[in-house]
């Protein structure tokens with residue numbers, strides 16, 4: 001049974017809609033929007049928040065595909081899955097071990113639950129945040145025996161995969177729970193690289209990021225029977241709308257059906273095309289692509305990270321747009337071209353052709369990618385920091401003050417500053433460096449930053 005087929009069949013019926021949504025399945029706007037299949041929890045269409053019928057069946061298909069204990073649909077993105085997983089594992093005021101390159105939703109959970117983050121060290125390799133090391137997690141857990149949960153991002157936005165098998169062994173030895181934010185790796189199970197069968201307890205995937213599914217669709221996998229599934233279900237309900245879109249849910253089901261039937265074939269084809277692309281690009285003089293020279297545990301090669309000699313990632317992005325290629329993200333140092341099962345040989349050929357053209361224009365000069373990422377040092381709990389009186393200060397005057405806000409570049413939405421953090425000279429220099437390249441910093445008010453107004457309190 002396919003949800004989409006059932007919705008289409010229902011859409012053809014001449015049934016008077018005395019229920020939500022307000023469009024009543026009629027095209028009053030004369031647009032191409034899918035009104036016909038956009039319904040609410042009417043008879044025979046189940047209820048995602050208490051799935052007993054078609055939606056239970058669809059989620060069982062998902063569970064079978066990923067071979068987990070139990071998998072769930074999310075319609076508010078991985079954001080809702082990360083929040084639900086943290087809430088189902090931790091209590092108010094608990095500690096959580098995270099690397100600081102977590103997505104902002106992790107910091108939002110910390111804020112809401114007044115959690116105490118303990119930071120797992122991160123390091124850079126080839127200008128990219130590297131994988132998280134099991135021995136660093138072991139140290140953190142040895143020093144904090146009351147830690148109940150470790151959350152890491154794997155793969156990262158740039159495709160860096162951590163050694164989940166070793167990490168999960170360490171985490172479980174300390175009787176803690178491992179949550180893996182695998183938002184960028186929904187496709188990795190096709191290559192036996194997903195955290196779902198590597199020992200993680202809960203894994204969250206954004207289907208919409210790397211698989212053929214509509215934006216906002218994601219899934220949460222419970223992978224270990226020690227997880228309280230009822231609690232997880234409760235918090236999925238808390239962080240997802242009470243009116244889940246049937247258009248989005250049918251998009252998840254179509255994606256699952258596609259993967260069950262053709263996932264492997266498409267993945268193999270993509271890998272073959274990527275291999276050829278890398279072989280060709282390696283012959284270029286000035287264009288460099290991130291590859292694993294043994295510096296990373298593993299890389300998800302569907303993300304193509306392109307460095308340019310003496311030009312920035314943004315300049316490269318502009319060049320590629322002029323060549324009718326839109327990249328996913330660029331920063332000062334590199335550009336991220338995000339491919340998927342829907343990326344064709346022709347798409348990669350076009351990218352290669354553009355890079356070949358570029359290779360002749362730009363002169364190679366080693367980029368300064370040695371800048372280290374300033375460490376987050378909290379001087380006040382995140383949730384408390386947000387409730388203080390604020391003053392906006394110029395960056396230069398903010399040194400030794402406590403930040404009252406988040407600052408991040410979007411994408412990827414990884415905070416550079418969080419509320420409660422001590423603003424150091426290193427941070428100000430880092431922000432000034434980034435601003436030199438005209439990069440938008442979300443949270444900053446022009447050149448100013450909100451700091452906490454504390455009389456006579458400098459650090």
Ligand SMILES: Cc1ncc(COP(=O)(O)O)c(C=O)c1O
Pocket residue numbers: 076077078079080082102103105153157181183184206216217218412413
């Ligand atoms: C690592 C990571 N986790 C979670 C999310 C949130 O995903 P979504 O946009 O599906 O809510 C993102 C979004 O970019 C992300 O990069």
